[in-house]
Amino acid sequence: MKVLLTGGAGFIGSHVAEQLVSHGYEVVIIDNLASSSKTYLPEGIKFYEMDINDFTVESIFKSEKPDIVIHLAAQTSVVHSMKEPYFDFQTNTAATVKLLQYAAENGVRQFVFASSAAVYGEPVYLPIDEHHSVDPQSFYAISKYAAELYITAFGKQHDITPTILRFSNVYGPRQNTSGEAGVVGILILKLLQKENCIIYGGKQTRDFVFVKDVAIACAKAVIENKGGIFNISSNTELAISELYKSVSEKMSIDGEAFFHPYREGELVRSVLSNEKAGKELVWKPNYSISKGLDETIEHYIHRYTGSI
Ligand SMILES: NC(=O)c1ccc[n+]([C@@H]2O[C@H](COP(=O)([O-])OP(=O)(O)OC[C@H]3O[C@@H](n4cnc5c(N)ncnc54)[C@H](O)[C@@H]3O)[C@@H](O)[C@H]2O)c1
Incomplete structure (x- = not known):
């Protein structure tokens, strides 16, 4: 085929x-x-x-x-x-x-x-x-x-x-962080570069797969x-503020996050059923957010330090 x-x-x-x-x-x-x-x-x-x-x-x-x-x-x-x-x-x-x-x-x-x-x-x-x-x-x-x-x-x-x-x-390894979709990669890179993270809102939820x-x-x-x-x-709702907390804890980098007001038109909650x-398709996600973040962080560390 x-x-x-x-x-x-x-x-x-x-x-x-x-x-x-x-x-x-x-x-x-x-x-x-x-x-x-x-x-x-x-x-x-x-x-x-x-x-x-x-x-x-x-x-x-x-x-x-x-x-x-x-x-x-x-x-x-x-x-x-x-x-x-x-x-x-x-x-x-x-x-x-x-x-x-x-x-x-x-x-x-x-x-x-x-x-x-x-x-x-x-x-x-x-x-x-x-x-x-x-x-x-x-x-x-x-x-x-x-x-x-x-x-x-x-x-x-x-x-x-x-x-x-x-x-x-x-989300995951290889995502382009210059785009608007790669919030996970962007947060990881900001923390690696010791730059401040600006989060609009924070309580809004998304379904990260x-x-x-x-x-x-x-x-x-x-x-x-x-x-x-x-x-x-993933059929799992995760708040952006929780995502930031998980990423910074996993990286043991206590970066500063600045919370700004929500951007106009932004969805407050989103989660999709995968039933x-x-x-x-006899498919279900194998990766928990924790396991997925571990692999993603590892990738960006390699990328940032130039080893890949
Ligand atoms: N990443 C997400 O969260 C997400 C969510 C929903 C849907 N999607 C969809 O999944 C698909 C893949 O997205 P991705 O996140 O891997 O983005 P990506 O930008 O990494 O991949 C898109 C690929 O298409 C190529 N491409 C763009 N325009 C082209 C053109 N005119 N001719 C030939 N190639 C072209 C790009 O060079 C790139 O390699 C897209 O259709 C996107 O809309 C992505």
């Missing part, structure tokens, strides 16, 4: 590539290295440095003939999506439609898509399950949700299993060949 993995050089993608290789899948990656580098690309994987918007992507489908597509490449910044909605739409929605078209024309049997908890918007109840209403608030969330609709429609019209994975807040669990979920989705929408989450993925 051959998997075409877009965004495979990135934070989640590089872990997914490793999982797939360990399960014996042949993996081909397309990535334009917009927010990543070749550092974490697993050995021996075919790599095309290419933009998913590029029309030459079609030739990769024709020559590689993948059985499965796992589509992770994206414009991932909510803030950037609000500044450049057309760019966000092009990368996250329009390019996905093009990939779906190539997939349908070239006999791909499953299309797995990385979506986001952001599509739910303000929670009406917790934990949010897959029946929860959808109310995307940012252009990023809209572009992801629009892509979901196309994937489901392609699944109905073609012989393609449409698998949509809605990730909660993913470890990247290796997410990579296993992607592999399980392929192994089970299951279509549908699945939350991929459906448990039943249908």
